[in-house]
Amino acid sequence: NAGVMQNPRHLVRRRGQEARLRCSPMKGHSHVYWYRQLPEEGLKFMVYLQKENIIDESGMPKERFSAEFPKEGPSILRIQQVVRGDSAAYFCASSPFNDAEQYFGPGTRLTVT
Amino acid sequence: KNEVEQSPQNLTAQEGEFITINCSYSVGISALHWLQQHPGGGIVSLFMLSSGKKKHGRLIATINIQEKHSSLHITASHPRDSAVYICAVGTSGSRLTFGEGTQLTVNP
Numbered sequence: 001n002a003g004v005m006q007n008p009r010h011l012v013r014r015r016g017q018e019a020r021l022r023c024s025p026m027k028g029h030s031h032v033y034w035y036r037q038l039p040e041e042g043l044k045f046m047v048y049l050q051k052e053n054i055i056d057e058s059g060m061p062k063e064r065f066s067a068e069f070p071k072e073g074p075s076i077l078r079i080q081q082v083v084r085g086d087s088a089a090y091f092c093a094s095s096p097f098n099d100a101e102q103y104f105g106p107g108t109r110l111t112v113t
Numbered sequence: 114k115n116e117v118e119q120s121p122q123n124l125t126a127q128e129g130e131f132i133t134i135n136c137s138y139s140v141g142i143s144a145l146h147w148l149q150q151h152p153g154g155g156i157v158s159l160f161m162l163s164s165g166k167k168k169h170g171r172l173i174a175t176i177n178i179q180e181k182h183s184s185l186h187i188t189a190s191h192p193r194d195s196a197v198y199i200c201a202v203g204t205s206g207s208r209l210t211f212g213e214g215t216q217l218t219v220n221p
Contacts, residue, residue, distance in 0.1 A: 031207065043199065043211040056208055089154060098207050099143045104156040 002027070004094050004105035005074075012111045013082045021077040021108045025094030032075040033102060034067060037089040046090075049075060082112045116140050119200050119212035126219050132187040134215045136200030139181065143203045147174050147185050150197040150214065159185070159198075190219045 005024040013019050025032050034046040045059040049069035060067065064082075069075040079086055089109050093102035118137045126132055136145070147159040160167050160174040162183075167174050171190075176183040187194055200212040 033208070035209070035211075042213045043201075043209075045208045045210065048208055059208070091156060095207070099203060100207075101158055101161040102146070102207075102209065103158060104148075106155050109154070 006105035006108050010109045019079040021090050022074040023092030024074040029094035029096050031095045032069050033093045034077050035091045084112050087112045116210050117212040119215050123216045128221050130190050132190050134185045134198050136183045138202045145183050146201040148199040192219045192221050195219050
């Protein structure tokens with residue numbers, strides 16, 4: 001049973017470009033969480049999704065950021081018009097149901113130049 | 114004040130020492146998680162607990178719900194235990210709120 005997969009592992013974007021980060025949850029997991037870790041800072045919650053639904057997006061910046069978890073395929077975190085402050089490690093986690101143990105992916109390191 | 118406070122922020126130990134990392138929280142929780150972040154950045158879930166005590170190998174986690182406090186203990190520490198240990202609490206809707214982490218270095 002493969003773990004949580006994230007790709008790409010490293011992503012370099014120039015200011016103003018779009019970044020798309022993908023997360024494939026563990027098999028059988030329908031709950032996905034995105035977290036961000038800014039340089040030298042702790043992890044922060046961004047968004048919680050179930051299949052086709054956003055459950056809690058209270059940690060998402062109001063502009064430029066969006067997330068989806070379609071019926072088929074991975075969850076995607078999309079950042080439009082990236083700025084240098086978006087440079088961070090973005091982690092995805094999945095769980096089989098609400099309030100269960102979360103399993104983390106390896107993260108995507110986004111660098112904005 | 115952060116909702117989740119960890120201490121110490123940094124900890125250096127000699128191989129074989131008994132280690133304790135503390136976590137205090139100020140919100141109502143559904144569960145408390147201990148995570149390990151390796152130097153390469155990957156995150157591993159060590160424990161999820163809502164009461165009492167759990168043990169896995171040389172690791173022990175305890176929680177006191179009334180005092181809103183948890184501890185992570187490592188017995189017979191080893192250099193390969195060197196990592197950042199993160200306390201996180203699950204609140205409504207499963208979102209996790211994280212402490213700042215404890216950087217542990219175990220010297221041979």
